[in-house]
Amino acid sequence: MNSSRLLLLIVMVMTPSECSGSAEPQCEGFDVESFYLLEGEAFYFEPYALDSGPLDKMFTWFRKNNNNKTENITSDENEDVHHHGGALFFLNPLIKDSGFYTARQHASSGQCYDYYANFDVSPTVIRRNLYPEIKNSDVNKRIPCPDPIQHTCAVLNGSFTWNKDSKLLQDNHKDHLWIYNMAKADEGIYTCICTWTHNGKEYKSSGSRSLEMEDLNVHRDVMILAPANKEYFAEEGAGLQLTCSVFCGTNVKSKCKASWRVDAVAPYWLAGYNETMETVNLRPSSTTISTAILTIDKVSAQDFKATFECRGQGMYKLESVSLNLKRRETIVPLFVGGVCVLIFCVFAAMLVKCFAIELVLFFRPCFPFSCCDKDGRLFDAYVVYQMQSPDKVTEDTLGHFVAKILPSVLEDKCGYRLFIHGRDDVPGEDRLELVEDRMKQSRRLMVILTPGSGSESESSDQHSVSPQNPEIGGFDWQVGLHHVLLQREMSVILIQLGDQGPQGYTHLPAGLQHLILKNAPIRWPEGSRGAGTRNSRFWKRVRYLMPATPAKRCPQSAVI
Helix, strand or coil: CCHHHHHHHHHHHHHHHHHHHHCCCCCEEEEEEEEEEECCCCEEECCCCCCCCCCHHHEEEEEECCCCCEEECCCCCCCCEEEECCEEEECCCCHHHCEEEEEEEECCCCCEEEEEEEEEEECCCCCCCEEEEEEECCCCEEEECCHHHHHHHHHHCCEEEEEECCEEECCCCCCEEEECCCCHHHCEEEEEEEEEEECCEEEEEEEEEEEEECCCCEEEEEEEEECCCCEEEECCCCCEEEEEEEEEEECCHHHCEEEEEECCECHHHCCCEEEEEEEEEECCCCEEEEEEEEEECCCCHHHHCCCEEEEEECCCCEEEEEEEEEECCCCHHHHHHHHHHHHHHHHHHHHHHHCHHHHHHHHHHHCCCCHHHHHCCCECEEEEECCCCCCHHHHHHHHHHHHHHHHHHHHHHCCCCEEECCCCCCCCCCHHHHHHHHHHCECEEEEEECCCCCCHHHHHHCCCCECCECCCCCHHHHHHHHHHHHCCCCEEEEEEECCCCCCCCCCCCHHHHHHHHHCCCEEECCCCCCCCCCCCHHHHHHHHHCCCCCHHHCCCCCCC
16 A cells, blocks of 8 residues: 555544534533423523524524433424524423523534523422512512513513412502502512413413511611620630620611721731621511620730720721730639539538438339330349258248248338249249249349358258258259359349358358359348338348339239
């Protein structure tokens, strides 16, 4: 292939790509205009930046719908949505006609321009085509017809009518409406309606404005509300905020301003200073208050020599007051106050520590607990004790405490449900299953200790370890300690009857000794006055360790 053919082939390949790249020149775009249209109500649109008298052939219209697909707009005037040159007609807009519309103008010079508009069509029951509201304190108010509707009537030779809150206002056919000597009853939504004709058919376009009445503006002489004193105590090195607050009148927010000066200099020119300002009309009086807050990051020695000036600027007058900082001479009041607070906290902590049990028992009825609903157990405590004792006196004391005193207080007076071995056994039931089942149905393990109870020599020499023998080391104890120490399914309550004995607790099984080290046994004060009442010190400690809500008060799924 010679060089001339190669050059011709390259030109043929490059020419289509170049032409395709220049087929769509970059057009100059204008700002987007947005409108809310009512479904079924006609609308006429012409871009604000458009030159008058455009030719049809100079324009093409297309839109992007909600699915982001581009659709061309027809110029057929029989269609509900069509264009005539640069003007766009919505004769019977539907919700599906919502979207982003573009008019592209091709000028004779070769340039092109894009005009953008976004239309949102909503049901007629939702009036969203509200134009900016009219709100001022004028006695007579002028309500102009919104620009798009006014332009429609001017171009299409339409006629005007007005509605107030959907009611026709008689004899009002101008492009504006006057409300004279406005009262509260005149507030509402005013709708300007343009009736125009297109291809022999009549259409209507409307736009609404909300009219509100503001309070009258009343300018007063500026009054400095704060600072009230000419001196302010401060600590060197600490942060500080100074407030300047002024009163200017009623409903004069735009003509009221509070500000600070530091030695006649605005704070924003100085390092370490920051000023924030806010002006509000207080409701319902509409009193205008302006506030400026001067923040000093760290008070320096120079600040104690400076003059801080609070200024209030009103409509006609400027007022000011000066303020100087003074060093706080002593911190004795602060120190004394801190000591008092510390003493009070210590005293309160001591009271709580000394009366913690009483406080818990007192407030329990005020805070209902739901633990019983979660575990569904039938018994509040499983009572374990040594049935045989080395001496007759200890055995009688134990029997009287377990059979009489314990049930009379916890069950009869406090409402708890106890399972006491030997009292609550079910005749004929397998003892192994009975102990295991009742232990699982209990929320606490209550261990009654007696002098010398649980001696390993006694346990091995005098009695065999079996479910029928509930002494320490027996089956009851093994199951209970297993639930407490290993499975952690229940808590333990240790009660000591009489003295510990010469051996102390060293003769007990290791697991029980571990529990005693963590929770010292509660000693039964046999023979003391009031020991049998539920509010004695002993029973308060026992009730503190018992469940907050007795099992009898909880709904049960099974009956013992």
